[in-house]
Amino acid sequence: MSTRARRGRRGLATRLLLAQVVVLLASLLTAGLVALLVGPSLFHAHVLQVRPVWDPAELEHIERGFREASFVALSAGLLISLGCAIAVTWWMTRGMQRTLDALTTAASKVSRGHLSSRVSSAGGGAELDTLAGAFNLMAGQLEQTEATRRRLLSDLAHELRTPISTIQLYCEGLTDGVIQWDEATERVLTEHTARLARLAGDIDDVSRAEEGRLELDLxxxxxxxxxxxxxxxxxxxxxxxxxxxxxxxxxxxxxxxxxxxxxxxxxxxxxxxxxxxxxxxxxxxxxxxxxxxxxxxxxxxxxxxxxxxxxxxxxxxxxxxxxxxxxxxxxxxxxxxxxxxxxxxxxxxxxxxxxxxxxxxxxxxxxxxxxxxxxxxxxxxxxxx
Ligand SMILES: Nc1ncnc2c1ncn2[C@@H]1O[C@H](COP(=O)(O)OP(=O)(O)OP(=O)(O)O)[C@@H](O)[C@H]1O
Ligand SMILES: [Mg+2]
CATH class of the missing domain: 3.30.565.10 (Histidine kinase-like ATPase, C-terminal domain)
Structure with a gap:
C-alpha cells in the first residue's frame, strides 16, 4: 500500500481512541441530560421537604450551588475519562502497533527475497503472538525450500558436468577421427547418457522428498x-x-x-x-x-x-x-x-x-x-x- 493511501486511513490507535471518545460522549450526554432534567426538580423537592417555606433569594442560591456542583462534577468526569481513554488506548495499542509494524516490515523484506527476516513479538496479545509465530514458520519454510533449491541446483550442475564433458569429448574425438567408434566407445557413451537420464529422474524425487512433498498411498x-x-x-x-x-x-x-x-x-x-x-x-x-x-x-x-x-x-x-x-x-x-x-x-x-x-x-x-x-x-x- 502506498504511503499516501496509508496516511488517508486512520491508524489503529486513532480509531480505538475515537471509538472510546464516542462512547464517552454518549454516556456523558446521557448523564448531563438526566442531571439537567431530573436533578433540579428532585433537589427542589428534597429542599422543600426540609423546610416548606424559603426566602426566594436563599432558595435560588442553594439551587445555583447544586447546578454548579453538577456541572463541575460532569466536567471533571469528562476530563478524567478522556485522560483515561487516551492512556488506555496508548497502552493497548503500543504493543499491537509494534508487532504489526514488525510484521509489515518483515513481510515486505520477504517479498524482496530476504527470507531470513523474522518477527519478534512485542507484546501485542495472544492473537498477534500467534500471527507472528505463523509468519515466522512460513518464512522459515520458504527459506528452507529456497536453500534446498539452491543446493540442489549447484549439486546438480556438479553432477551433470562429468557425463556431459565426457560425452562432449567423445563426440569431438569421433568428429576429429581421434577416437574410433568401437564397443568401448559405445559403452562409455551409453553409460554416461544413462547416468544423465537417471539423474533427471532422481532429481524430482529428491526435491519432493527433502521438502516433505512425497505422495503416499497408504x-x-x-x-x-x-x-x-x-x-x-x-x-x-x-x-x-x-x-x-x-x-x-x-x-x-x-x-x-x-x-x-x-x-x-x-x-x-x-x-x-x-x-x-x-x-x-x-x-x-x-x-x-x-x-x-x-x-x-x-x-x-x-x-x-x-x-x-x-x-x-x-x-x-x-x-x-x-x-x-x-x-x-x-x-x-x-x-x-x-x-x-x-x-x-x-x-x-x-x-x-x-x-x-x-x-x-x-x-x-x-x-x-x-x-x-x-x-x-x-x-x-x-x-x-
Ligand atoms: N551397504 C553399504 N556398504 C558400504 N557403503 C554403503 C552401503 N550403502 C551405502 N553405502 C555408501 O553410501 C553412499 C550413498 O548411498 P546411496 O544409496 O545414497 O547412493 P548410491 O548407491 O551411491 O547411488 P544411488 O542409490 O543414487 O544409485 C554410497 O555411495 C556408499 O558409499
Ligand atoms: Mg544406492
Whole structure:
C-alpha cells in the first residue's frame, strides 16, 4: 500500500481512541441530560421537604450551588475519562502497533527475497503472538525450500558436468577421427547418457522428498509380505553376482504396517542394491524383520566393505558417495539413501546406518510404527524407475 493511501486511513490507535471518545460522549450526554432534567426538580423537592417555606433569594442560591456542583462534577468526569481513554488506548495499542509494524516490515523484506527476516513479538496479545509465530514458520519454510533449491541446483550442475564433458569429448574425438567408434566407445557413451537420464529422474524425487512433498498411498501390509517380496525380487541378481541373500522374518509375526508399498519397495530395493554393490562375491546379505514394541524393524545387513565411522553420518546426504570413483563407476548418484530416509520419515519411521568399520560389513535399519501415520499429502507424486 502506498504511503499516501496509508496516511488517508486512520491508524489503529486513532480509531480505538475515537471509538472510546464516542462512547464517552454518549454516556456523558446521557448523564448531563438526566442531571439537567431530573436533578433540579428532585433537589427542589428534597429542599422543600426540609423546610416548606424559603426566602426566594436563599432558595435560588442553594439551587445555583447544586447546578454548579453538577456541572463541575460532569466536567471533571469528562476530563478524567478522556485522560483515561487516551492512556488506555496508548497502552493497548503500543504493543499491537509494534508487532504489526514488525510484521509489515518483515513481510515486505520477504517479498524482496530476504527470507531470513523474522518477527519478534512485542507484546501485542495472544492473537498477534500467534500471527507472528505463523509468519515466522512460513518464512522459515520458504527459506528452507529456497536453500534446498539452491543446493540442489549447484549439486546438480556438479553432477551433470562429468557425463556431459565426457560425452562432449567423445563426440569431438569421433568428429576429429581421434577416437574410433568401437564397443568401448559405445559403452562409455551409453553409460554416461544413462547416468544423465537417471539423474533427471532422481532429481524430482529428491526435491519432493527433502521438502516433505512425497505422495503416499497408504494401505495395510503384513511386514513379512513386504520383506519376502523384496527378497524374491532381488534373488536372481544376487545369485548372478555370487552373493547369498537370505530373509529372516519369523519374529515379525503378523505385524501389519500402513505404508505405501511402492515407496517402501523403493527403499528396500535401494538398500539391497547398495548391499550387493558393496559385498564381494562369496559374501552374504541378510534381510531380517522383527517387532520391537510399537514398531517393526527391517534390517539389511551385509558382510561387505563396511563404512568408516567418519562417513556414517554422511551417507544419507544428497549426492554423497563414499568411494566416489567406485560408486560412480557403478552408476550411483548418491541419492538413493537420501530418498529412502525421506520416505521412512514420511511414514513416521526412520532409517539409520551402522558399521563396525571398513571391511566389516554394514547394517541399515528401517523402523516403522505398527500403525504408521502419513505426514504429508501433497498434490502430485512420482515413481522412481
Ligand atoms: N551397504 C553399504 N556398504 C558400504 N557403503 C554403503 C552401503 N550403502 C551405502 N553405502 C555408501 O553410501 C553412499 C550413498 O548411498 P546411496 O544409496 O545414497 O547412493 P548410491 O548407491 O551411491 O547411488 P544411488 O542409490 O543414487 O544409485 C554410497 O555411495 C556408499 O558409499
Ligand atoms: Mg544406492
Amino acid at each position: 494401505s495395510p501390509v503384513p511386514v513379512t509380505d513386504l520383506v519376502a517380496s523384496t527378497v524374491q525380487r532381488q534373488q536372481d541378481v544376487f545369485a548372478a553376482a555370487g552373493v547369498r541373500l537370505t530373509g529372516e522374518y519369523r519374529t515379525a509375526g503378523d505385524a501389519v504396517v500402513h505404508v505405501d508399498t511402492d515407496r517402501l519397495g523403493q527403499v528396500l530395493d535401494n538398500l539391497l542394491r547398495n548391499a550387493l554393490r558393496h559385498t564381494p562375491q562369496g559374501g552374504a546379505v541378510v534381510v531380517s524383520a522383527g517387532r520391537a514394541g510399537e514398531e517393526v524393524q527391517v534390517t539389511v545387513t551385509d558382510s561387505g566393505d563396511g563404512i568408516p565411522a567418519e562417513q556414517l553420518s554422511h551417507v544419507f546426504e544428497r549426492f554423497y558417495r563414499g568411494d566416489t570413483a567406485r560408486d560412480r563407476d557403478h552408476g550411483g548418484s548418491g541419492i538413493g539413501l537420501t530418498i529412502s530416509r525421506a520416505i521412512a520419515d514420511a511414514h513416521g519411521g526412520s532409517l539409520t546406518a551402522s558399521s563396525e568399520g571398513r571391511g566389516r560389513g554394514s547394517s541399515f535399519t528401517l523402523r516403522l510404527p505398527v500403525r504408521a501415520r502419513q505426514r504429508s499429502v501433497p498434490a502430485h507424486g512420482t515413481d522412481r524407475s
